[in-house]
Amino acid sequence: MKVLKFGGTSVGSPKSIKEVASIVSNIEGPKIVVLSAMSQTTNVLHQITDHIGNGAFDEAKEVIAMLIARYKDVVENLFESKEYTQQASAFVEERFDFIGSYAHEGSVDVIAAIERIIVAQGEILSTNLFTMYMNEIKSDVQLLSAFDFMRIDPKGEPDAAYITESLGEIIKANATTELFVTQGYICLSHDGEIDNLKRGGSDYSASLIGAAIAAEEIQIWTDIDGMHNNDPRYVDHTFSLKEISFDEAAELAYFGAKILHPQSVIPAKEKNIPVLLKDTFHPNSAGTIIKNCKVPNGVRAIAAKDGITVLKIKSYRMLMAYGFLKNIFEVFEKYKTAIDMVTTSEVAVSITIDDTSSLEDITRELESIGSVEVDTEQSIICLAGDFSHQQRGASTAIFDSLTNIPIRMISYGGSNYNVSLVVNTEHKIEALRALNKGVFKTASV
Numbered sequence: 001m002k003v004l005k006f007g008g009t010s011v012g013s014p015k016s017i018k019e020v021a022s023i024v025s026n027i028e029g030p031k032i033v034v035l036s037a038m039s040q041t042t043n044v045l046h047q048i049t050d051h052i053g054n055g056a057f058d059e060a061k062e063v064i065a066m067l068i069a070r071y072k073d074v075v076e077n078l079f080e081s082k083e084y085t086q087q088a089s090a091f092v093e094e095r096f097d098f099i100g101s102y103a104h105e106g107s108v109d110v111i112a113a114i115e116r117i118i119v120a121q122g123e124i125l126s127t128n129l130f131t132m133y134m135n136e137i138k139s140d141v142q143l144l145s146a147f148d149f150m151r152i153d154p155k156g157e158p159d160a161a162y163i164t165e166s167l168g169e170i171i172k173a174n175a176t177t178e179l180f181v182t183q184g185y186i187c188l189s190h191d192g193e194i195d196n197l198k199r200g201g202s203d204y205s206a207s208l209i210g211a212a213i214a215a216e217e218i219q220i221w222t223d224i225d226g227m228h229n230n231d232p233r234y235v236d237h238t239f240s241l242k243e244i245s246f247d248e249a250a251e252l253a254y255f256g257a258k259i260l261h262p263q264s265v266i267p268a269k270e271k272n273i274p275v276l277l278k279d280t281f282h283p284n285s286a287g288t289i290i291k292n293c294k295v296p297n298g299v300r301a302i303a304a305k306d307g308i309t310v311l312k313i314k315s316y317r318m319l320m321a322y323g324f325l326k327n328i329f330e331v332f333e334k335y336k337t338a339i340d341m342v343t344t345s346e347v348a349v350s351i352t353i354d355d356t357s358s359l360e361d362i363t364r365e366l367e368s369i370g371s372v373e374v375d376t377e378q379s380i381i382c383l384a385g386d387f388s389h390q391q392r393g394a395s396t397a398i399f400d401s402l403t404n405i406p407i408r409m410i411s412y413g414g415s416n417y418n419v420s421l422v423v424n425t426e427h428k429i430e431a432l433r434a435l436n437k438g439v440f441k442t443a444s445v
């Protein structure tokens, strides 16, 4: 069985939904199709919840009206027959009435729970519309509710054993079904409430489903032809990599490559299931395959992640006292803030975070350990590849390229597959371009 996940832009218009239907129909064998919400939907659903949470019910209703207009338009242009147009239109109305039913005073105090219910509607809409469309074109398809098998544990981590068992049973009970459709992103919490796998989580759903059913392949269909060697938004002449390892993909996804949700590599890697990244709008281009493979030496790809904050903690005692690092890390742990990068010297430590929701508390507590400097608007530039062979020249090329760019932090040797740098975000694009020129000899071709 294969798992095919289509992202927001792939289901973002009637034309692209039809393209998805054709791609799905052309792939042989049994498959589970996992869909995101139509592009922008999740953002707009968040806006609606924000308005409701702020007691701005008229504004919430205005945004709901705008969103329903878009969906009505999609329905008009997607379906041919009156029967399906009516059915889909009634479904859309029913879902938006449901969302609108939360726009009142009683929601304000329980907005967190309501938010999860409202943002779940995006995937519920896309999968139902797609299923109706497949029915209209006489394709046999079975819609599965992610709530019947996708669950997270009390820590918010996917409950792999439960997912495997529940999905296994569903598939066994439908042994002749060739095509299942289900929602990405949404799930139930351990106590049965509607929840989700966090923004961009549909990739993660696809990978969890793939691992649960021991799929032969997981395909992630987006709007770019695979993982590029550099960020195509800022650098010309980037190219998609044919093949990358799970480790490289994980580093790149974590440090900024927008194409893939960072955690989504893990379940596939654990079960050794290849992940194919494909472009819905150019289905014939090869894309990128992520699998267990030997990585050539040197830099293979570069990605950048913005919104990074660097904290420098300088020990009051000048010499790095023992327990110093432990005390520092405990502060981050207390405020559940993940650290991305760390560099140390004898007297000071620099740490990067991207979640600044507890920055004030963290800084205050760190000040009892040492003096603290905070730099915001930094970017991590991640170079992925194989740096394990101590081959000469790889780091020289990196640093030679950056002669004119001030580097705030460097991390080398943490893993074999990554060299990371921190620069001020104002230098990011320049750094990406300089690195492109300096480390990819073929980049200008």
Ligand code: ASP
Residues within 6 Å of the ligand: 007, 008, 036, 037, 042, 043, 122, 184, 185, 198, 199, 200, 201, 202, 203
């Ligand atoms: N619809 C969700 C989001 O926009 C999940 C996803 O698309 O992966 O974050």
Ligand code: MG
Residues within 6 Å of the ligand: 007, 008, 200, 203, 259, 261
């Ligand atoms: Mg995505």
